[in-house]
Amino acid sequence: MPRSRTRGCVSMGRHVASSGAGSASGWFGGRWFGRGRTRALLCVGVLAALGAVGTSASWTDTASLTTGPLTGGAMDLQLQTATAGVGAVGLGTNHTEAEIAAPNLTPSESKAFAFTVRNVGNADFTYGATVTQTGTWTFTAGAITVQLFSGGAPSTDTTYPVQEACAGGTPITTAVAVTSTNTVVIPTTRALVKNTNDSLCLVVAMATSADNTNQGKQGTLKLDFTANQVTS
Incomplete structure (x- = not known):
């Protein structure tokens, strides 16, 4: 079968x-x-x-990628006067500028000083500033005023009363009295692209209303600049 x-x-x-x-x-x-x-x-x-x-083997492979060094950038606001070297170099560094001084002021007199704010870091930033009295301050309240200008060149005055100004500058704020608390002198923050500078001019004056008790008095100004990174 x-x-x-x-x-x-x-x-x-x-x-x-x-x-x-x-x-x-x-x-x-x-x-x-x-x-x-x-x-x-x-x-x-x-x-x-x-x-x-009926099974079969399969081949495999792996790979890895190692990058080059990763480093953090820096943001550095520096200050420089017309004839002195660069100051405030490094993060959070204070700077004393002896070039900005006004000896023997009398009521209604003023002195002008040019200086530059520098952005030498790796990021764009905006900045503002305040002023306050520091050190041994013996002037009466409101006797000393300051005013900041954008640009401008200090005028020279050797006659009495000395009244220097920031010729050609644009006022950033009106003249403000120096007190024991921080007073804003840049009310609107200013933009500064990395590796660029901003030219400012400062006028320091003794108010016309400063009374007789201010004879022979003294004090030191402190301008605090604060920069904030631009992220967008």
Whole structure:
């Protein structure tokens, strides 16, 4: 009898007529008798087993990237007068400028001084400024005033009463009295791009109203500049 096939698989037994007990699929007389469904299941099992054996290896690779040095930039507001060197170099550094001085002032007299605000850091910034009295201050309240100008050149006056001004400058604020608390002298912050300068002019005066008790008095001014990075 020829071999039978189920969906392309060789059957694993012969068709044999049987009756009575043991006629169902199974071993009988030492031979395997299976129905068509049994042979199909056996065939599927064989194919599945053969498919599981057919695996293949895959190659892999990894890579890493190391960058160059990362460094933080710096923001540095520096100050420079017309004839003196650069001051306030470095973060939070104070600077004393002896060139800005007004000895022997009398009521209504004024002295003018040019200086430059420098942005030598790695970021654009805006800045403002306040003024206050410092050191040994013996003038009466309101006796000394200051005024800042954008640009302008100090005029020279050697006659009495000395009244120097910032010729050609644009007033940033009106003259303000120097007190023991910080008084704003740049009410609107000024923008300064990195690696650029801003030319200012300062007028220091003794008010016309300064009374007689201010004779022989003394004091020192402190101008505080604050810069803030521009982030957008």
